[in-house]
Amino acid sequence: MSAHTDHAHTAAAPHDHAHCVADALTRADALCAERGARLTILRRRVLELVWSSHRPRGAYAILEDLSQQDGKATAPLTVYRALEFLVDQGLVHRIESLNAYVGCAAPGASHSGQFLVCEGCGDAAEIDDPSIRSAIDAAATVRGFRVQRPTVEVRGVCKDCQEKHP
Amino acid sequence: MSAHTDHAHTAAAPHDHAHCVADALTRADALCAERGARLTILRRRVLELVWSSHRPRGAYAILEDLSQQDGKATAPLTVYRALEFLVDQGLVHRIESLNAYVGCAAPGASHSGQFLVCEGCGDAAEIDDPSIRSAIDAAATVRGFRVQRPTVEVRGVCKDCQEKHP
DNA sequence: GCTCATGATGTTATTTTATAACATTTCTAA
DNA sequence: TTAGAAATGTTATAAAATAACATCATGAGC
Ligand SMILES: [Zn+2]
Ligand SMILES: [Zn+2]
Ligand SMILES: [Zn+2]
Ligand SMILES: [Zn+2]
Numbered sequence: 138m139s140a141h142t143d144h145a146h147t148a149a150a151p152h153d154h155a156h157c158v159a160d161a162l163t164r165a166d167a168l169c170a171e172r173g174a175r176l177t178i179l180r181r182r183v184l185e186l187v188w189s190s191h192r193p194r195g196a197y198a199i200l201e202d203l204s205q206q207d208g209k210a211t212a213p214l215t216v217y218r219a220l221e222f223l224v225d226q227g228l229v230h231r232i233e234s235l236n237a238y239v240g241c242a243a244p245g246a247s248h249s250g251q252f253l254v255c256e257g258c259g260d261a262a263e264i265d266d267p268s269i270r271s272a273i274d275a276a277a278t279v280r281g282f283r284v285q286r287p288t289v290e291v292r293g294v295c296k297d298c299q300e301k302h303p
Numbered sequence: 304m305s306a307h308t309d310h311a312h313t314a315a316a317p318h319d320h321a322h323c324v325a326d327a328l329t330r331a332d333a334l335c336a337e338r339g340a341r342l343t344i345l346r347r348r349v350l351e352l353v354w355s356s357h358r359p360r361g362a363y364a365i366l367e368d369l370s371q372q373d374g375k376a377t378a379p380l381t382v383y384r385a386l387e388f389l390v391d392q393g394l395v396h397r398i399e400s401l402n403a404y405v406g407c408a409a410p411g412a413s414h415s416g417q418f419l420v421c422e423g424c425g426d427a428a429e430i431d432d433p434s435i436r437s438a439i440d441a442a443a444t445v446r447g448f449r450v451q452r453p454t455v456e457v458r459g460v461c462k463d464c465q466e467k468h469p
Numbered sequence: 470g471c472t473c474a475t476g477a478t479g480t481t482a483t484t485t486t487a488t489a490a491c492a493t494t495t496c497t498a499a
Numbered sequence: 500t501t502a503g504a505a506a507t508g509t510t511a512t513a514a515a516a517t518a519a520c521a522t523c524a525t526g527a528g529c
Contacts, residue, residue, distance in 0.1 A: 175525090177477070196515070212480065217516065222477095233399040234454060236486095236515065253448045266442040269435065273457055276432040281462030282419045288400060290454045291439055296447030341496085343506070363485070378509065383487065388506095402486065402515095 148191040148260050149297045158188045161240055165228050168245055174226055182206075183219035184240070187229050192259045193237030196220060232261055234290045239263070251289040257298030314357040314426050315463045324354045327406055331394050334411050340392055348372075349385035350406070353395050358425045359403030362386060398427055400456045405429070417455040423464030 146152050165184055169176035176184075186199045200216045220238055223229035227244045231237070232252060241248060242263045249270045253262045269289060277284045312318050331350055335342035342350075352365045366382045386404055389395035393410045397403070398418060407414065408429045415436045419428045435455060443450045 175476080177524095179478075212478095213516070214480085214518095215478070218478080233456065251442075253443060253446065255448075256451065262446070262448075264442055264446070266438065269438040269442060272432065272435040272438045273455065276417075276430055276435060277419060277457060277459065280419065280428070280430070281465070282421075282428075282457070282459050283465060284457055284459045285422065286458040288454075288456045288458070289439065290399070291443060291448070291450055292452040292454070293443065293448050293450045299447070299449060341505080343495095345507075361485085362487080378507095379487070380489095380509090381507070384507080 146191060147262060147295075147297075149258060149295075157191075158185060161188050161228075164244060165226075168228070169226065172226070174222075176226075179215070180219045180222050183216060184223055184228060187220075187223070187238050188240040191239075193232045193235050193239040193254075193261045195235075195237045199238070230263065232290060233288060234292070235261070237261075249287055249289070251291075253291050253293065253295065255295035255298055256292060257294050257302065260295055262295065312357060313428060313461075313463075315424060315461075323357075324351060327354050327394075330410060331392075334394070335392065338392070340388075342392075345381070346385045346388050349382060350389055350394060353386075353389070353404050354406040357405075359398045359401050359405040359420075359427045361401075361403045365404075396429065398456060399454060400458070401427070403427075415453055415455070417457075419457050419459065419461065421461035421464055422458060423460050423468065426461055428461065 146154075146157055162181065162185060165176055165181070168174075182203065183199060186202045187194060189202070196213065196216050199220075200211055200213055203216065204211045220229060220231075224231055224238070227248050228241055229238050230241050230248070230250055230252070232239060232254065234254065239252075239261050243265065247265070249265055251264045251266060251269055253264060255261075270287065273287045273289075274284060312320075312323055328347065328351060331342055331347070334340075348369065349365060352368045353360060355368070362379065362382050365386075366377055366379055369382065370377045386395060386397075390397055390404070393414050394407055395404050396407055396414070396416055396418070398405060398420065400420065405418075405427050409431065413431070415431055417430045417432055417435055419430060421427075436453065439453045439455075440450060
């Protein structure tokens with residue numbers, strides 16, 4: 138069995154993050170190839186920067202990284218367009234309540250877009266809980282509402298932060 | 304029994320909206336009095352403007368209304384501060400995915416903050432579905448996450464809009 | 470190889486949304 | 500009435516996102 142287990146990595150838990158990012162990029166390469174979507178150099182760089190931490194990152198933070206790497210100013214649109222592509226491909230999620238973006242832990246699989254957002258450390262743990270999804274679907278169906286994109290963002294305090302500040 | 308029934312009004316369904324707004328203001332008066340919170344003239348006016356439709360409204364739209372009523376420019380902060388108060392009191396909800404605000408249909412009661420947001424008509428129907436809430440609580444508990452404020456915003460198409468564009 | 474249509478990126482300017490810092494006014498309770 | 504606190508006014512700025520248009524890259528078809 139691989140050293141990389143299935144359990145989700147977090148910003149807090151120490152782990153081989155380079156591997157983590159490399160995995161994400163490899164998955165993205167495979168998925169885009171499979172779909173005929175063009176994961177260009179720029180988009181791939183932006184994806185890598187989104188993954189640079191396990192925390193949600195703002196578009197302008199990514200913009201700064203990009204500008205610094207290139208030694209010249211990059212325009213916001215450059216980043217926003219790349220992010221739009223990545224979100225459309227399901228490689229990145231946008232956290233609405235933070236105006237920020239985070240790499241998807243399981244692209245390809247169904248994305249319900251559920252996050253536990255910690256007020257303490259800023260971590261946004263992606264979960265995919267079928268019972269939340271089915272409860273939403275049921276509530277929508279009863280009201281004749283056709284679901285396109287359910288968003289669940291739960292603000293609170295993660296386990297680690299609770300232990301640190303009891 | 305009152306002419307006003309319990310079922311939720313929507314922007315689409317014709318109804319006595321003046322009554323609708325008056326009710327919201329009366330409820331707000333009562334709640335704030337009960338809590339010793341100060342629903343000042345300004346805050347009450349902003350609440351009324353939030354309720355001016357059943358659709359989410361942006362802070363700057365409310366700002367324009369306010370400026371027009373007074374015949375002079377109002378500063379954004381004026382509106383944002385009032386909105387902050389109203390959100391804190393649970394009289395208004397912020398729809399994160401729209402950067403907009405909508406009157407709460409049932410202030411005082413527990414607010415889980417669940418919305419069905421229609422892409423067609425812009426309506427944001429507030430629901431309070433216990434099974435969604437308990438599914439979220441269960442998922443959080445399993446992960447040791449302490450829930451403070453769950454946000455559910457479901458994008459899709461409402462019943463009316465589906466019937467209009469089949 | 471060329472050629473053109475399409476998609477991607479560059480460039481400049483602007484819009485939309487939200488907050489900071491500090492002054493003044495209003496309310497409340499002692 | 501008179502602090503002290505809360506609310507509002509004022510001015511300036513920050514943060515997030517998009518519009519409009521030009522240029523460049525890519526790849527299918529010839
Ligand atoms: Zn990692
Ligand atoms: Zn935390
Ligand atoms: Zn109404
Ligand atoms: Zn609709």
